[in-house]
Amino acid sequence: MLQRLAAAELDTPPRDTLSVTPTTVPTVTVAIFGLLTAALAVARARDRTPAVAGGPAMRMAAMLALALLLQPVVMMAAGFIISSTLLFVVTATAWRGVRPLTTVIARDAIVGAVFTTLIYFIFSAGLGVSLP
């Protein structure tokens, strides 16, 4: 009986359908993601209606994005209060969208420093989150 069962199991090899291994789904999603992104890029390149690329506002957004990418490094090197105050000033400047006056930057920096210091103490003292 057991032999027969064993034989039967051998006789029916895993069916020749698509079997799903741990890598199947991710591979498929990445493939579809790539295809769709390419299709979208082609579609955008073809109609090209919203030709708003560039412009001072976009440059501001790019500057802010760069600042955000650098922030972890600055935070590790200079600590939370300094890095966050810098981030605050960069965001405010980017939002204003114009080359700001020194006095405006100074005011942003003071507000930012007060705000981040306040947040720092709320989190580190009140909530026990240790910050660099």
Added chain:
Amino acid sequence: MGDLWNGFAVALQPFNLMWGLAGVTLGTAVGVLPGIGPALTVALLLPVTYGLDPTAALIMFAGIYYGAMYGGSTTSILLNTPGESATIVTAIDGHQMARNGRAGAALATAAIGSFVAGTLATIALTLAAPVMVRLALAFGSAEYFALMVLAFVMVTTVLGGRGARLAGWVSLMLGLVLGSVGIDGLSGQARFTFGIPYLLDGIDPVIVAIGLFAVGETLWMVSRGPGHDHVLPVHGSMWMTGEEWRRSWKPWLRGTALGFPMGALPAGGAELPTLMSYAIEKRLAAKPEEFGHGAIEAVAGPEAANNASAAGTLVPLLTLGLPTSATAAVLLAAFQQFGLQPGPLLFEHEPKLVWGVIASLYVGNAMLLVLNLPLVGLWVKLLSIPRPWLYGGILVVASLGAFSVHRSAGDLLLVALVGIMGFGLRRVGAPIAPVMIGLILGPAAEQHLRRALSISQGDWSVFVTRPLSAALLAVAAAIVVFGITRRPTLQSTHETQ
């Protein structure tokens, strides 16, 4: 019913009342402030509520969700910049009412309508949840997988407005790819980690939510240049006239009837029902020509619809573990943080928690009515925060929140990268919610797919031979093929003014 009374016993404990009040207050504040919404707020609070009692934390989060629906209308009416995506429609006529000197009445019909709709929809949630739980108990892996596929399809098709359906699919796929990073839950195999140990744990939904909703939104706002908006003062009486009451109550009820079922469907939250409510009120109005120039119906209906849809969203979230909006996706992450999996079994194992949260919604609605009517002046003051400082503050708090998840600077880098991706999606007109839903549901969908297949020994026909699963997949396929859900775009709503 007994369950609900037990729930009230939980929700009315002073400790839980306090967290509920904190939630609705915070929710109103983030609803009022443009640039910060309930999804981001809950995500930021997740790391710091880790040590809190799960019931209290979830009561607070539910309060934030409801509160944001109330607060968003204030900004729409007084500033013409919607505080939330769910209140975009409110801005059209609400702001006109404010310019006509009827800001008080607009705020009142929004708040009272939200209360009426919120309460009725919570009653509907109370009644629908047990029914759904019984239905959900019959669900196997095949059905769950089919349901999730349907959710993916609907969320992408419905939200991809303005011919950007393709972009919506890109959003969803990005979410799915991000969701499959890390160690596979079934086999322990590492995927997409590129040998970086940091990625083994996968990508935390909190990090993605912060990246998309804080960084991505701020970049998007900055890239559109400085705005020039000013807050209209609230003149005159907060009370609605008899005529305004007469014109408001029917839109409230119709908005509720639209919002609740639409919220429960996987259709991406509150935007669609508010748009539909606006269109219906316009068609039914005695004076449709007033629409666009301050018709009170156009505020009452959509405001009721967005609150009702928030309650509707909770039905699939609590009974099936299926999020249908970005905020619901983050709420699901909140449940999971506490080791809870929403679904039929949660009602069985944690009745106090589930019913406590549901009961807290009744309490929260009453609190919100008080917070939003007499205290509206306080919230208006929030709008006087200069925009550069507001966004600066949001990014500082967001980076702090991201850092406190794992005390890791790598998380900050990931937040920035995800934010830049989110910004890119906004640039091509793609909706953001599918990323969150793909990220959170993707791994679950994959597990159900593989589990269903291993039960059926690799036989794919299991998805079409089980009637429920076949029906769900057929609906999903129909939506993809025919694109039957046409979204009335905002563009066209503006044109019909």
